[in-house]
Amino acid sequence: MPVGSTVRRIRARRRGRRPGVLAGERAFGWLFTLPALVGLMVFLVAPILVTAWLSFRKWNGIVSPFESTPVGLDNYRELLTEPGVRRGDFAKALRNNLYYVLGVVPAQTTLAFVLAVIVNQRFLRGRGFFRTAYYFPSITSSIAVALMFTFLFQVNGLINKLLPGRAVNWLDNANGLIHLGLRAVGVRDAPAWLAEPEVMDLSLWEWLSGPSVTMFAIMTLAVWTTTGTMMLIFLAGLQSINPSVEEAARVDGASAVQRFWRITVPLMKPIIFFVVTLGVIGTWQVFDQIFAISFGGPQKTTLTPAFLIYTQLFQNSQGGIAAAIAVMVLAIIVAFTLVQRRLTREER
């Protein structure tokens, strides 16, 4: 086929193609899409439906799932309303992950935003280098990074050498940060009004523990790995802001601080929302680092719903329970995404 002449001829033509130019478009449309579509159905769509179905059944994960028995809402009941170890574990997982999200998302968003603003300054040289350096951890294997951090957080490791004071046992330390803070001001034991009432087998005092020291180490790892990606997204956004807007503000006498808060931040709001959503979605699925570093311990303080799904299915042979947790994780993530959509739309 004479591609050369074809390419030459196109110059004169108008943009926008009439439908029906390609021979047999309707048939080929399906033909081209079908392989991908079948795969998506088998490995992505069907799994979601199977998960929902399994969450109402009892299945040991070994026999064929078609031999599982229907149990109605039992799995959800065991996780949410019936007292017991299972509900207690799920409560701990929710608590741990909640602190993880509350710590990691604001930290990585703020840090990424500040770094993007600084890297974006026109008067700085070597921007390419810094952008590369910051993004680099984001492209490496989560497991490789987890092993590196385990090395750094050892009792005689780099982190303890850099920090003043007594060496901290980072990787096997179940003390909650809030509990430690309270201990520092003299509150050693739970007051009765916190120790007594329980929500899902976990006393209020336990709910308010904060992330454990080990979880905190994993949180710093998460911030360290993801900040680079978030920074790149912010940079793309910052570069789409018309420089004349800032110039105008500068001429009108706005200080650098004013320009930051009154121009940059408002213009970046949709992107900030986007980055926060990405962060929330990612942090509710934390699994790799937990698996490689702490395996849910010490004392279940790094248990997360995602990790529970894995252990319930592969260690406890509780496929139904695992599926019910998966459905709830999905619900949490979808809820956050919808809220973000709503907020973004209102902004526009």
Add this chain to the structure above:
Amino acid sequence: MAVNAPTVSPERTGETGAAPAGRARPPVRSRPPARARPGDSPVWRRIRRTVGYLVLVGFALIFIYPFVLSVVTSFKSLPDIAADPVTPWAGPRGWTLDGIRGLQRGSIRIPLWLLNSVVVTVCVVLGRLVLCSLAGYALARMRFFGRTAVFALVVAVLAVPAIVLAIPRFIIMKELGILNTYAGLILPLMFDAFGIFLMKQFFEQLPAELEEAAAIDGASTVQVFWRVMLPIAAPGLIALTILSTQGTWNEFLHPLIAAPGDPDLRTLPVGLALLRGAFGEAQPWNTILAGAMITTVPMAVIFFVFQRYFVQGVAASALKD
């Protein structure tokens, strides 16, 4: 993001600003006094610049030093590491290849796992290139019944977290009889909603005239796709290759559940994650970190060569909203 701004001739910041003559201070970066604001005076500007660099260099160290330390530690002896795990230089016992030798010892089989990672990554990426470019092209350029529905499905699937899919994927692989096989490691990862999305976006940006001209010249639909569109879509294909390579190489959850019963089918991340448990208390950090670095280095090379495609990929993921 359109903001109405009065058109001003943009005054370049700093650097080239002409200085009023006869000042004692270095003349660079001073501005006409009428415009000087507390945040913009030369002194402030210099402070801001210095602080800016300090912050940037500090963070560069935080992000890069762990890698440097890990590479160096891979070549240190265990007693040296135990005595000083902080300094990025050999201790009294000097450099050693003990760590590297440990990569193939007993149940640790890093060379085999490396090979598995390469095989899986190459197959997945090739599969994605075919499937995603075909589907992306059809979704971008063909009008056919159900097209909108198919695209809606692709977008919906994008949002579903991998961990939610883990259980049923395990079941489906079991039912298909591909658990603990290469097919199980590869097939499910080949179908990638983000790749389809990326290629659709990419094909939409290409000029339509090319196809029209080719079709009028008598090219069949397959020829139009294969000879005309695919060659000019090369940048998109490269971006897809890079992102898929990185994603598949680093993938942990899928190979973990796809080959639970066969240590010979572990990929590098899975092998590494299970490595630490194999040693008990005394951790041979030189070997562990050497394994981590073997996982990291190929991605580092690809990253430095194809940096801008990574950036494009991130930008594309931001666009999808």
